[in-house]
Amino acid sequence: MTEPSDLPVPLANLSLWQRTVASHRLLNARAHEPLPAEADIVVIGGGLCGAVVSHALLFPDEHPLSPSSSPSVSTPSKVGSILLLEARTLASGASGRNAGHCRPDAGRGFPAYARTHGAPEALHILRSETTALDRTAAFIHAHNIDCEWTERDTYDVHLSPEFAAHSTAALQAYADAGGVPAAYLDAGEAARETRVACVGANRWRAATLNPAQLTLGILELCEADKRFRAFAQTPVWSVTKEVGARGGGGWVVEGPRGRVRANRIVWATNAYRGCKGLEGVVQPQGAQAHKLSRAPAGAGVFPDLAGSYSLRQSTDVFYSVAPRPDGSIVLGASRGSWPRPLLAANFGCTNDAGWHAAVAANAFSAWADMYPAGGWVAGGGGGEGTKAMQAAAEIPGTQDVPDDNGSVGLEYAWNGIIGVTRDNVPLVGEVGGEYAAVGYCGHGMARIFVTAPALAHYIRTGVWDAAMPKSFRVSEERLARLRA
Structure with a gap:
């Protein structure tokens, strides 16, 4: 078994967020402990997505679903032990190295989404980001997670007439389709509020935060349940399908620290390597x-x-x-x-x-x-x-x-x-019997509190949360289109 070439590399420098959590007790969790032989679920990826998926599997009642979600007709499957495996320290990838925004799209992206997915779905995509903002805020407040969460006005500042024209047309298209676009500020108002000489601006509601502190705060909540264990410094080199000795199917997860047999696999690796069925569709x-x-x-x-x-x-x-x-x-x-x-x-x-x-x-x-x-x-x-x-x-x-x-x-x-991804939305769902939530297109902070609980609910019940846009779901048709 050889080491794959597309794993995260050793870090030569730390982000601001990683410096603030450098002494956190979970950063190198179980880095020198032996891996257990078996687990019910193995989650690969120690960032925000992996943390929220794990928490929603352990504590589903703490993650409200959309009221319009179809009820499950079957009994939800029980969740046993969960192992979360991270190649480096926890929160060392995008969740610890981003720019610190939870900033939903307030209309500017509507035309591009509409061209690819249709206007109704484009509306759903943008509305889901506001839902993610609200859910993130509610979760942080409910659990009193100290992560610099600051709700504040955010602005698209128009520094050129060309961008002002583009933004105005995009937000008008969004409004015509039934969306509620960001407020418009003329040049004088925008300059007073942003302190930048500009053509104009749009203003709406967003938040800033310390994403590494949020991720580790959620993992601390998971660690309170004996079913959960996180392992840092544990890269995954291969995942293979195997028929167990007792007749049941399973998966074998292997890496330099050993092998674990799992009933279910969840990939939460964003841009890094994932299940074989998703090769070549996330850049x-x-x-x-x-x-x-x-x-x-x-x-x-x-x-x-x-x-x-x-x-x-x-x-x-x-x-x-x-x-x-x-x-x-x-x-x-x-x-x-x-x-x-x-x-x-x-x-x-x-x-x-x-x-x-x-x-x-x-x-x-x-x-x-x-x-x-x-x-x-x-x-x-x-x-x-x-x-x-x-x-x-x-x-x-x-x-x-x-x-x-x-x-x-x-x-x-x-x-x-x-x-x-080529269609500018994440890939969430089941691929060849494995589960994945990857390819967040730089908008992970404004999507994960919708996608991760939706995936956890789907794993448990086979039913999707209606809050998550259908365009996010993995399908053979979508994968073929992305590869074409």
Whole structure:
């Protein structure tokens, strides 16, 4: 048995979120304990999706379904022991390396979804993201999970007339189909609320959070049930179908730490390898985020930002802005803003170990230009500072921007891997007897509290929660279309 080439790589740097949980007791859970020989369910993937699927299997009554969901005609199957296996530390993938937003789509994506899935389904897709926001908030409050959850207004800031026209047309199409689009702000209102010189903006409800703290908080709840055990540093090399000695079918999960026989398998690996039936339909891509200090000019000159933002030059070139409770900021850079050579190499990339200096320089320079009153200063300018950033980015273990870069307020950066499907929605369901919820297309935080409980309910009852759009479900027809 040889090690697959598409497993998560050892991390060379930590995200902001991973730094905040570096001493968490579950981070390396059971990393040196022997694996049990058997389990009822093996969940592969120690991020938010794997955590919520596990919790919903253990405690289904704590995950409300849509009132319109069809009742089950059969007795729900009982859930026995659950093993959650993670190749690295828990919450080390996208759930620990994203930009810290739970931001539902408020209409901008409607035309694209409608072209692919039809207008009624596009409405359902967008409404499901608001449902996920509400369910995430309710769960966090019910269990008092400390994860920086902050509900706040979010804005699409129109930095060009071209994007303003695109956004206006998209939201009008959404409204014409029966949706309730985000509020529109003209240039003056938008500038006052966002402190950015712009053409206009749209505003709606969203949240920012610490996703690693949320993931580990849910896993702590799971660990309270004796049926559940999480194993970190436990990569899975193969899953094979096997007929058990007692005549029943089962699965054998193997890796460098041993083998486990399971009755059911759940893949919650997003962009990384999954069940054989999904090969080639989820494309991994890197995404980069940056930790910015609180405004160097001081709160008296530049008060902390109240909202979160997507600062948009176009549909492809934008910067996401997620303020934190302490006034610091997480700045995400869209792949459309990446230099072309990096962008070309990024498709199919599963290496999230480092970060790209050129992307950091672009994003931070744009940020400093848009918020000059904050006192952030972009250094380097293509000279020695930029060379130092590039050198640091190529040295394993380097975590911070070099002091000689000349920047003020840019502290460090990290990469994360998202999983993209060609129809822009996740794959959730049963494939060849295995279950999966993968390919979140960069919107996992605004989808998982719908998809993961829906999958858990389906595993137990064979019935789908009506809150989850039908377009998310795995089918042979859909897989054939994605591969065509």
